[in-house]
Amino acid sequence: xxxxxxxxxxxxxxxxxxxxxxxxxxxxxxxxxxxxxxxxxxxxxxxxxxxxxxxxxxxxxxxxxxxxxxxxxxxxxxxxxxxxxxxxxxxxxxxxxxxxxxxxxxxxxxxxxxxxxxxxxxxxxxxxxxxxxxxxxxxxxxxxxxxxxxxxxxxxxxxxxxxxxxxxxxxxxxxxxxxxxxxxxxx
Numbered sequence: 001x002x003x004x005x006x007x008x009x010x011x012x013x014x015x016x017x018x019x020x021x022x023x024x025x026x027x028x029x030x031x032x033x034x035x036x037x038x039x040x041x042x043x044x045x046x047x048x049x050x051x052x053x054x055x056x057x058x059x060x061x062x063x064x065x066x067x068x069x070x071x072x073x074x075x076x077x078x079x080x081x082x083x084x085x086x087x088x089x090x091x092x093x094x095x096x097x098x099x100x101x102x103x104x105x106x107x108x109x110x111x112x113x114x115x116x117x118x119x120x121x122x123x124x125x126x127x128x129x130x131x132x133x134x135x136x137x138x139x140x141x142x143x144x145x146x147x148x149x150x151x152x153x154x155x156x157x158x159x160x161x162x163x164x165x166x167x168x169x170x171x172x173x174x175x176x177x178x179x180x181x182x183x184x185x186x187x
Contacts, residue, residue: 004109007178008126009101014180015130015137016094019046021155022137022144023090028083030147041078042143045136046090048075053093056115056129057100061108065115065125101126 023031023042034041040048055070080086109123120128145152157165 004123005101005104005106008130009098010178010180010184011130012094012097012101012133013184015134017184018155019090019137019140021153022141023087025151025153026144026147030144031083031086032078032080033143033147034078035146040076040139042140043080043086044076044078045139045143046086047077047080048072049133049136050089050093051075052129052132053097056125057096060100060125061104061111061113061122064117065113097129 023046026042031042034044051070051072052075055067055072056065058067080089104122104126109121111122112119113122113125114120115125115128141155
């Protein structure tokens, strides 16, 4: 993997890990909680991401990213049967993404692919999905924080700990490290 593909892979893994850690903190009931009828639960967000991932990443280089078989509107029905089904869809979607990403070469990055007949370079399509998934992972984390309240275990620099965190970072020698390494347990 070249630098860009390696970075994209790390970004996707980082956002998956954030959502994994957020979902691990909340109860089965909280996975399906919605603050109001017009909002989404964590389960709905996961189901939507799953549908999007399967559609976008299946035959990524050869078929339009919006598959005819996708039922996007149904992704927003809060009808999963529990944590097990939710996590099965979550892992299936991410596997489809990571398998497709692993198949891409440097030579593919400028290649034209389509999403709803709109042309994207492979790099643009990857960037589009990083942005889309990070948006939804932020929603998952926020719902988790709301549900857990004071019991929430921070997934980033805890409140009022920035000075300590920066002091620790600046006490290290400059080096070729990626910010996701410590969050992914690779530091």
